[in-house]
Each structure stands twice: as structure tokens, then as C-alpha cells.
Amino acid sequence: MTQKAGSLPGEFEIIERYFAPLARLQPGAQGLQDDVCIYSPPAGFDLVLTADAIVSGTHFLADDPPDMVARKLLRVNLSDLAGKGARPVGYLMTLSLPVDTETDWLDVFTRGLAEDQQAFGFTLMGGDTIATPGPLSLSLTAIGLIPKGHAMRRNQAQIGDDIYVTGTIGDAYLGLQILKGLFTSAAGEGRDFLVDRYRLPEPRLAIGEALLASALAHASMDVSDGLIADLGHICSASHCGAVVEADAVPLSPPAHAAVADLRVPLASLITGGDDYEVLFTADPAHAGAIATLAQRSGVAITRIGQIVSSQSGTFRGAVVRNPDGSILSLEATGFRHF
Amino acid sequence: MTQKAGSLPGEFEIIERYFAPLARLQPGAQGLQDDVCIYSPPAGFDLVLTADAIVSGTHFLADDPPDMVARKLLRVNLSDLAGKGARPVGYLMTLSLPVDTETDWLDVFTRGLAEDQQAFGFTLMGGDTIATPGPLSLSLTAIGLIPKGHAMRRNQAQIGDDIYVTGTIGDAYLGLQILKGLFTSAAGEGRDFLVDRYRLPEPRLAIGEALLASALAHASMDVSDGLIADLGHICSASHCGAVVEADAVPLSPPAHAAVADLRVPLASLITGGDDYEVLFTADPAHAGAIATLAQRSGVAITRIGQIVSSQSGTFRGAVVRNPDGSILSLEATGFRHF
Numbered sequence: 001m002t003q004k005a006g007s008l009p010g011e012f013e014i015i016e017r018y019f020a021p022l023a024r025l026q027p028g029a030q031g032l033q034d035d036v037c038i039y040s041p042p043a044g045f046d047l048v049l050t051a052d053a054i055v056s057g058t059h060f061l062a063d064d065p066p067d068m069v070a071r072k073l074l075r076v077n078l079s080d081l082a083g084k085g086a087r088p089v090g091y092l093m094t095l096s097l098p099v100d101t102e103t104d105w106l107d108v109f110t111r112g113l114a115e116d117q118q119a120f121g122f123t124l125m126g127g128d129t130i131a132t133p134g135p136l137s138l139s140l141t142a143i144g145l146i147p148k149g150h151a152m153r154r155n156q157a158q159i160g161d162d163i164y165v166t167g168t169i170g171d172a173y174l175g176l177q178i179l180k181g182l183f184t185s186a187a188g189e190g191r192d193f194l195v196d197r198y199r200l201p202e203p204r205l206a207i208g209e210a211l212l213a214s215a216l217a218h219a220s221m222d223v224s225d226g227l228i229a230d231l232g233h234i235c236s237a238s239h240c241g242a243v244v245e246a247d248a249v250p251l252s253p254p255a256h257a258a259v260a261d262l263r264v265p266l267a268s269l270i271t272g273g274d275d276y277e278v279l280f281t282a283d284p285a286h287a288g289a290i291a292t293l294a295q296r297s298g299v300a301i302t303r304i305g306q307i308v309s310s311q312s313g314t315f316r317g318a319v320v321r322n323p324d325g326s327i328l329s330l331e332a333t334g335f336r337h338f
Numbered sequence: 339m340t341q342k343a344g345s346l347p348g349e350f351e352i353i354e355r356y357f358a359p360l361a362r363l364q365p366g367a368q369g370l371q372d373d374v375c376i377y378s379p380p381a382g383f384d385l386v387l388t389a390d391a392i393v394s395g396t397h398f399l400a401d402d403p404p405d406m407v408a409r410k411l412l413r414v415n416l417s418d419l420a421g422k423g424a425r426p427v428g429y430l431m432t433l434s435l436p437v438d439t440e441t442d443w444l445d446v447f448t449r450g451l452a453e454d455q456q457a458f459g460f461t462l463m464g465g466d467t468i469a470t471p472g473p474l475s476l477s478l479t480a481i482g483l484i485p486k487g488h489a490m491r492r493n494q495a496q497i498g499d500d501i502y503v504t505g506t507i508g509d510a511y512l513g514l515q516i517l518k519g520l521f522t523s524a525a526g527e528g529r530d531f532l533v534d535r536y537r538l539p540e541p542r543l544a545i546g547e548a549l550l551a552s553a554l555a556h557a558s559m560d561v562s563d564g565l566i567a568d569l570g571h572i573c574s575a576s577h578c579g580a581v582v583e584a585d586a587v588p589l590s591p592p593a594h595a596a597v598a599d600l601r602v603p604l605a606s607l608i609t610g611g612d613d614y615e616v617l618f619t620a621d622p623a624h625a626g627a628i629a630t631l632a633q634r635s636g637v638a639i640t641r642i643g644q645i646v647s648s649q650s651g652t653f654r655g656a657v658v659r660n661p662d663g664s665i666l667s668l669e670a671t672g673f674r675h676f
């Protein structure tokens with residue numbers, strides 16, 4: 001077979017040209033010349049490990065900017081680490097590339113990786129590149145560090161805890177609708193803001209680390225499947241219920257406008273997913289300390305409800321209460337892959 | 339959409355039914371109820387990290403037995419760990435499943451994982467399951483432990499070192515030819531042996547650990563791309579050359595018969611890949627200790643040649659010398675993905 005212009009070089013050239021530079025600051029990766037990475041975890045720390053896979057056509061589109069695909073993949077995993085208060089160390093990534101992938105795509109993709117590696121202070125540690133007869137797909141395992149024995153888990157919510165969420169909810173849902181052409185009324189700055197929030201989440205690493213260091217949170221995780229679905233995960237793991245006050249859910253001005261003026265249901269925003277904010281529960285006695293943490297970090301942290309007993313039978317899992325006391329009806333609680 | 343019989347349940351049911359049992363012995367995985375795994379590395383150890391991806395149609399066939407696909411994926415990564423003398427701890431796995439994947443497939447696939455988890459004493463730590471419009475593909479990150487600061491790398495070969503390889507070379511290449519219908523002369527027990535060697539490699543974990551513990555090896559890695567290609571990697575990382583004696587390459591009786599009776603070129607066997615043996619170099623003074631190690635482990639360890647200077651200009655990279663002193667011509671040194 002003749003190699004057409006712009007098509008991929010050999011596996012070892014791909015590693016050498018595109019990936020070895022990304023592992024330069026990780027001595028144990030040995031410039032990706034070995035097929036393993038040796039990593040010495042610092043004493044007194046536990047590892048936080050998380051893995052995600054994405055595939056073209058489902059999680060991103062074939063003509064999405066490759067640097068944005070790269071940065072979102074990193075950030076989605078960094079958000080998992082943020083939800084646990086972990087400091088990112090590095091990642092291993094496997095790429096399944098269609099044989100007609102252009103080198104331009106890899107150029108821009110790895111430029112995106114480089115940009116966010118620098119922004120978040122972590123590096124490539126290893127991986128694998130294979131040819132696939134199917135669509136381009138990517139898998140990433142991220143590694144972070146937390147002080148030994150201090151993990152913030154999903155299953156530590158206590159009845160009576162306040163429920164908090166960082167940033168705003170529903171922006172990414174609206175951004176995706178705009179990209180799908182389904183939400184055409186949005187325009188101008190608001191439109192760009194929502195699309196950016198979908199394309200490039202901001203992992204709340206500093207808040208996660210601060211929550212862990214200050215021992216303020218009981219249960220903690222990041223919101224990726226949808227606010228109510230993920231709160232449901234906390235409830236199920238912690239054997240409790242949760243009541244969210246509908247009018248307390250933090251919305252950005254464009255999202256607020258979408259609800260108020262364009263009649264987008266709040267239910268869509270809180271079940272839409274892709275928010276990548278930190279959701280946590282804390283003893284009400286810590287409200288002041290949490291407000292201080294929010295001020296210092298420059299990111300809003302909003303109390304949205306309370307953890308309740310699941311014994312009552314009234315509130316199983318997470319429910320949303322309207323200002324009039326009625327329960328908001330939710331058709332689905334979040335994104336399902338199947 | 340109606341769900342047809344045998345098709346996949348929801349993501350959380352898949353985790354609960356198929357994957358949570360595989361993480362049962364890994365307390366930090368919390369029954370896969372959290373989206374991260376917390377792992378406490380024991381003091382005094384470094385981590386060995388490796389990642390591989392495989393896709394249906396390239397690395398395995400859609401109708402391959404799913405338990406064999408699972409076990410081979412685990413073993414290929416265990417072999418990477420074996421090449422470094424690492425003790426396996428666990429793995430994170432992402433699955434990209436076509437929506438028409440049958441639950442039967444997952445049943446048998448996870449049974450294969452369970453079988454080899456038990457055989458090799460390691461567990462699932464986390465992962466992700468997504469739906470793909472493309473072929474079934476799998477990505478795995480394996481984690482092993484080695485005593486701190488004692489890594490056996492590719493770049494430590496010394497001029498004058500003996501070159502050793504475990505087991506036999508070329509069986510998997512012949513097994514794959516049989517499965518492809520390209521090598522029809524093989525029959526009976528020999529045929530089954532070769533196919534088994536392709537389908538189910540035996541990671542040389544005990545030998546790797548023993549080599550590391552005894553500090554007998556300079557450079558070490560597993561043979562996956564082909565004996566000569568991987569020896570070339572050692573040469574390139576160690577800035578040296580290598581001479582392999584053609585008649586020293588260890589062949590199984592069926593592989594020997596293929597060369598002697600069926601005129602399969604030796605060059606095909608030593609460039610074919612998928613051997614998953616350990617390739618290492620050692621000071622000739624250690625020959626006796628290495629023979630003892632082989633006896634104790636019950637696996638052959640064969641001296642196949644010597645590390646030489648790359649300065650001479652005669653031997654760049656790894657070359658194979660025929661008994662008459664001529665150099666064996668090799669068209670390609672090993673498997674290339676692109």
C-alpha cells in the first residue's frame with residue numbers, strides 16, 4: 001500500500017514525534033522508549049485511579065477541533081480527581097486510530113494535550129497506539145495523589161448534611177443543545193459561554209484539594225452524569241436520601257435566561273450531565289468555613305439542599321422540591337450510555 | 339427502542355452484575371460504587387504502569403471465544419510486567435461495546451477475567467463501559483510493584499552481555515498462521531499446541547521476579563513485537579548492537595518441524611511477534627546462576643547471542659548470524675501496527 005500525503009507514519013515514529021515530548025517531565029516514562037513507566041509514589045500518599053473511554057460519533061464529533069477533544073478528555077478525568085481532592089500526577093492513554101487519520105489531526109490533538117498538561121501540572125506516563133477499522137476512540141487512565149487514609153468517598157454522607165455544588169449547573173447541557181442545532185434561540189455571548197462550558201469543562205482541582213485538606217466534606221464526587229443522578233449515587237452509596245431545593249440550584253445568567261425566557265425545563269439542566277462541578281455534603285456547622293473557601297477560591301459554592309433519611313419512604317434517592325413544596329417530576333435522572 | 343433478548347442492560351447494571359464481583363478483593367475499588375479507586379502502595383515499592391488497547395477485527399476476531407480474548411488481554415499486559423520483574427497488583431479496563439453486544443458475550447468474557455485474576459493474583463480496580471458505533475474494543479492499564487529503585491530497563495545492556503530468552507520463539511506466529519488457514523500442513527497435537535500458544539500466552543512472572551530479586555539481568559523486557567524487533571529496542575535504548583546465533587534460537591518441537599520439514603523460514607519466527615517471553619541481557623559471569631534459575635522455575639532460559647558495540651558499523655541494531663557466519667536477511671524485524 002502506498003502511504004498517502006498526511007496519513008500516519010509508523011507506530012514508533014508516532015511515539016517519537018507526538019507522544020515522547022509529552023512524557024519529557026516524567027523521568028520514569030523514559031521518553032516512552034520502554035513499554036512501561038516506573039513511578040515512585042511519594043511516601044504518605046494514596047493513589048487515586050480513574051479511567052474513561054470516549055469514541056468519535058458518541059462523545060465527540062469527527063470534525064470537532066482535535067485540541068478540544070484532547071483537552072476535554074483530560075479535564076473529564078481531572079474532574080474525577082477533583083471530586084476526590086486529588087492532586088493530578090499523570091495519565092496513560094490508548095489511541096485507536098482509523099488508518100486514514102491525518103497527521104494534522106495528531107498534531108493538533110497532541111498540542112491540546114500539551115496545553116492542558118502545562119495548565120494542570122501533570123504529564124503523559126505511557127500508552128498504546130493501534131489502528132482500528134472503526135471510529136477513532138480514546139481511553140485514558142488518570143492518576144492522582146491524596147494524603148494517605150483521607151479519601152473523600154461517595155458513601156460518607158450523613159443525615160442532616162448540607163449539600164453543596166461548585167460553579168453552575170446545566171450550562172454544558174445547553175451548550176450541547178446549541179451544537180446539535182436544537183436550541184437556536186440562544187445568541188451572542190451567552191451562546192459562546194454555554195458552548196465553551198460544554199467543550200471545555202474547568203476541573204475544580206483547587207476546591208477539591210482544599211476540601212480534602214480542611215476535612216470539611218463528608219461525601220464528595222464530581223458531577224458528570226447529571227446533578228440528580230450523581231446525588232443519587234451518593235444517596236445509594238451512603239444509604240440516605242436527598243432533597244434539593246429547585247430555586248437553590250446555581251444557574252449562570254445564560255442558563256437562567258434559558259429557563260426564564262425560553263422555557264427550558266429546569267429538569268433538563270439538572271439531569272443533563274457534563275457539568276464537571278464538585279458535589280459534596282458537609283455538616284451544617286461548617287457553613288462559614290465553606291463560604292470562606294468559596295471566597296478564597298473565587299468559585300461559587302452553593303448550598304442546594306439537605307441529606308435526609310431514606311427510611312421515611314417519602315424521599316427515596318434524590319428528589320427536587322419546588323418553591324411551593326411540590327416535588328419536581330424528572331423523567332430521567334441523568335445520562336445513560338445504553 | 340425495544341430491548342431485544344440477550345442485549346445489554348444499563349451501564350450501572352453491567353457494572354453491578356459483571357464487573358463489581360471482579361473488584362471484590364480490592365477494597366479501594368469500593369465495589370466500583372465510586373468512580374475512582376483508592377490504592378495504597380506499600381512502602382518501599384515503585385509502581386510499574388503499562389497500557390494496551392485491542393480492537394475486534396485486528397487483534398482478535400468477533401467470533402473468538404470471549405474468555406480467551408479476556409485472558410489474552412490480561413496476559414499481554416502481565417507479560418509487560420513480567421519483563422520488568424513486577425508483581426501484578428491490578429488493572430483498570432475500558433470497554434467500548436457495540437450496542438448489539440449480547441449479554442452472553444459479557445458473561446463469558448468476565449468469566450475469563452475472573453479465571454486469570456485468580457491464576458495471577460490480581461484484581462480489577464476500575465474502568466469505564468461505553469457504547470460504540472464501531473467494533474468492540476478494549477483498553478487496559480495494568481499496575482505492578484517492584485522494590486524501589488531496582489527497575490530493569492531496556493537501556494541497561496552492556497557490551498559483552500549474553501542475551502537470553504525464556505521459553506520458545508515463533509509458536510504464536512505459527513499458531514496465528516494456522517488460524518488464518520495459511521499453514522495447513524500442521525496437524526494434531528502440534529497444531530493445537532501452536533494455536534494455544536497464540537491464544538493464551540504464559541506471562542513469565544516468576545522468572546521476571548526472580549531476575550529482579552537476584553539482580554542477574556542488565557536490560558530486560560518482554561518479547562511482543564518479535565524477537566529481533568524487541569532486541570532492536572534494547573540495542574537502540576542501550577546504544578549497542580546485538581548478534582543472535584540463528585541455531586541458538588529456542589524452538590518448540592512443532593516449530594522446529596515447521597522449519598525443518600515445512601520450510602517455514604526461521605526469519606518469520608523471529609520477527610513474527612506475540613511470543614510474550616522475557617528477553618534479557620546479563621554478564622557472562624552469571625551464566626551458572628541463570629542456569630540454576632531456569633532449573634528452579636521449570637522454564638527454559640536459552641542464551642541466544644551477545645551484545646556488541648554498535649561502533650563497528652558492521653552490526654547496527656540486532657542481526658542474526660547463520661551457522662556458516664553469514665547474516666540472515668530479514669525483510670521486517672517485527673509487527674508494525676501501521
